[in-house]
Amino acid sequence: xxxxxQTPSNKVTEKGKYVELRCDPISGHTALYWYRQSLGQGPEFxxxxxxxxxxxxxxxxxxxxxxxxxxxSVSTLKIQRTERGDSAxxxxxxxxxxxxxxxxxxGPGTRLTVL
Amino acid sequence: DQQVKQNSPSLSVQEGRISILNCDYxxxxxxxxxxxxxxxxxxxxFLISISSIKDKNEDGRFTVFLNKSAKHLSLHIVPSQPGDSAxxxxxxxxxxxxxxxxxxxxxxAVQP
Numbered sequence: 001x002x003x004x005x006q007t008p009s010n011k012v013t014e015k016g017k018y019v020e021l022r023c024d025p026i027s028g029h030t031a032l033y034w035y036r037q038s039l040g041q042g043p044e045f046x047x048x049x050x051x052x053x054x055x056x057x058x059x060x061x062x063x064x065x066x067x068x069x070x071x072x073s074v075s076t077l078k079i080q081r082t083e084r085g086d087s088a089x090x091x092x093x094x095x096x097x098x099x100x101x102x103x104x105x106x107g108p109g110t111r112l113t114v115l
Numbered sequence: 116d117q118q119v120k121q122n123s124p125s126l127s128v129q130e131g132r133i134s135i136l137n138c139d140y141x142x143x144x145x146x147x148x149x150x151x152x153x154x155x156x157x158x159x160x161f162l163i164s165i166s167s168i169k170d171k172n173e174d175g176r177f178t179v180f181l182n183k184s185a186k187h188l189s190l191h192i193v194p195s196q197p198g199d200s201a202x203x204x205x206x207x208x209x210x211x212x213x214x215x216x217x218x219x220x221x222x223x224a225v226q227p
Binding site for chain 1: 119204206214218
């Protein structure tokens with residue numbers, strides 16, 4: 001595929017459960033970003049990877065949130081002990097080079113609903 | 116405290132007329148500004164950007180203006196087309212981080 005893909009497109013879970021959200025960036029893109037968009041808000045930065053390492057995780061709201069990118073391509077955002085307030089659209093973006101903001105390509109997002 | 120503000124949640128414009136979307140920011144250290152467009156069920160798409168060393172950047176029907184003293188930027192779309200109907204987000208990039216800080220968005224409706 002040519003663009004950033006995210007799976008699943010929708011995820012409904014119960015309070016307290018564990019979820020994993022997957023992002024497949026554009027092939028060859030070294031930088032990967034996760035954002036969260038709550039209802040009526042703009043996307044909020046969560047974490048940024050340059051290659052395999054998390055270069056900036058200052059946006060993760062607490063230690064229930066964790067993300068990995070073990071081979072420098074696919075990334076997984078993991079949320080433990082989900083809470084109703086975690087309900088949002090989780091967006092992933094990638095860019096060819098770090099800081100190449102003009103071409104930060106977004107995926108369609110995963111809509112997470114915590115009941 | 117919101118660093119990037121879009122005070123108009125929605126805007127309705129007639130086809131062929133000009134659409135003006137506004138954005139205010141709080142930190143004078145921000146050095147790069149972007150506009151993204153978002154359709155329902157899709158991710159945001161980059162539209163146009165401007166560096167703090169400029170006050171205007173134009174790309175076809177889209178022009179972004181930056182007023183650094185007022186910490187204000189605007190996006191002008193002329194002429195507006197029904198396909199422009201979407202949510203428009205203003206975003207800023209500042210300093211050493213690579214993250215984008217987004218506003219809350221403005222829903223533009225272009226009426227045929």
